[in-house]
Amino acid sequence: MDCSKALVAPSLLSCDFSKLAIESNEILEKGADWLHVDVMDFHFVPNLTIGPCVVKSLRPHTKGFLDCHLMVENPEKYVTPFADAGADLFNFHLEACPSEESILALISRVRKETTMKVGITIKPKTPASAISDSILSAVDMVLVMTVEPGFGGQSFMRDMLPKVAKLRKRRPDLMIQVDGGVSPETAYACGKAGANVAVAGSAVFKAKDRKLAVETIKKEIQRGLDE
C-alpha cells in the first residue's frame, strides 16, 4: 500500500441504500479509490447501520476495495463474518478492546485466518500515544476520526490533525486515514498533516457534481502530502 498517494474512500453511509451496488460502482467510475463501509452496532455508537450480510450482498456486484470500519463492541466476533462476506480491510476501534495484548492478538488473528488488511481506529478523545509502537508496526492503516463516530454530516475537527502528524512521524510508510467532515475545503489540511486516505460521505454523495467532489478532495489531499 503506497502512502504517498492520495486516496478517496466515499462513505456509503451517505449513499442511497436502496441502490447500494449502483451507487458504489458509479462513485468508483467517478474516481473513488475505495468504498468505505460504516459498520455500527448501536452499542459502541448510537446508530445501527450495515452488517456483514449487506457486505456479502454487495460483494458480487463490485470490484471495489471494501474498507470496512467497524464501530462495534467485541470486534473479534466479526472477523469470520466479514472475511466470509468479502471485506478487504478489517478496521476496528482501539477503544473497543480491553488491552494492548487483545489488540495485537486480534491483528494476528486477522492475518492468520483471513486475507483482509487490518486497521486500527481512534476516536477524537483518544490520543495518538494510545497506539503503542507494537500496534503501529502491526497494522496496515490507522484511522484518526475527525468527528465523534456515529453519524455522517458532522463538522470536521481540525484539532485532530496534530494526531495525524504524530502518527505520520512515527511511521512514515503507513496508510493514515481521516474520517468525518472531510470535504474539498478541509482535505488539504489533512494531507498536509500526513493523511493519505480521505473518507468523505456527505461531501461526495450530497455534491451536485460527485466526480468533481472526488477529484477535488483527492487533489487537495495530494497537494498537502506533496508540500
Ligand SMILES: O=C(CO)[C@H](O)[C@H](O)COP(=O)(O)O
Ligand atoms: O464514520 C463515520 C461516522 O461515524 C462516517 O464515515 C463519516 O462521518 C463520514 O461522513 P461525513 O463525510 O458526512 O462526515
